[in-house]
Amino acid sequence: MAPSSSKTSERTVPMEILNLSMPRTGSLSIKHALSVLDIDCYHGTNLGGNNPDRWFFLEAARAKVKGQKVERTAEYWDQVLGKFGGVSDFPCIAFTDELIEAYPDAKVILVERDVNSWTGSFIEILEDWRSDWKFQLLTRLDPWIFGPLYELLMLSLQIQFKGTSNEHLEKTAAQGYKDQYAHVKKVVPPNQLLVYTLGSGWEPLCELLGKPVPNVPFPRLNDRQTFIKTTKEGWKKYIGISTVAGTMAVLTPILLSWWKYRIV
Secondary structure, X not given: OOXXXXXXXXXXXXXXXXXXXXXXXXXXXXXXXXXXXXOOEEOHHHHOOOOOHHHHHHHHHHHHHOOOOOOOOHHHHHHHHOOOOEEEOOOHHHHHHHHHHHOOOOEEEEEEOOHHHHHHHHHHHHHHHHHOHHHHHHHHHOOOOHHHHHHHHHHHHHHHHOOOOHHHHHHHHXXXXXHHHHHHHHHOOHHHEEEEEOOOOOHHHHXXXXXXXXXXXXXXXXXXXXXXXXXXXXXXXHOOOOOOOOHHHHHHHHHHHHHHHHHO
């Protein structure tokens, strides 16, 4: 079994909804839609910067890949999710069964996309990251943030698709998508599950959650090209440069990061 985290368990709001859809199915749009409904949703973007939650998820993911049991209790997951009323995106969906069991009263949403369109989008994002030498160098030289987050991504892929290489994912991603959705539909009671298509507006989501329909447009965020652009801008901004042009430009912010953590 994965060791328990040293964080203190505390749930301050009910866990209302688990978005167990694959990444690149509008997970950020759903996160923002839930925020309009006063539900704070834990998303992969929450792990940005120096969020220590990465260590919790990394510990759990390492254990799951090794075949060890990961706890399925609210007490365990509340250590990182206790202040959130929803979850969406990696790394949470790598723990689909654990979260369903930990929060049996939560509603569940699956956002469906055309499988071929989704596969192309998903593979393109991964290839873009892997082909960027600057990003890859950071994952190897930064053992505090980029390295652990990249390892967490790879472990999540291993859990979801039983492999991480581009060649493997090109062959298995579509089936992995189908398997995830079929499994969730099988284990979640129909009255707790919403199968949603982006563009359907507020009504299905609000009906599921028992919320009034907001008088604002449904959020639409993170199309493929916007995602690539904002992701690159985000990590470049984090390391404090607009262009990484050589080893020293990479090492300088990493050394500064090391100094910062050393003196804390």
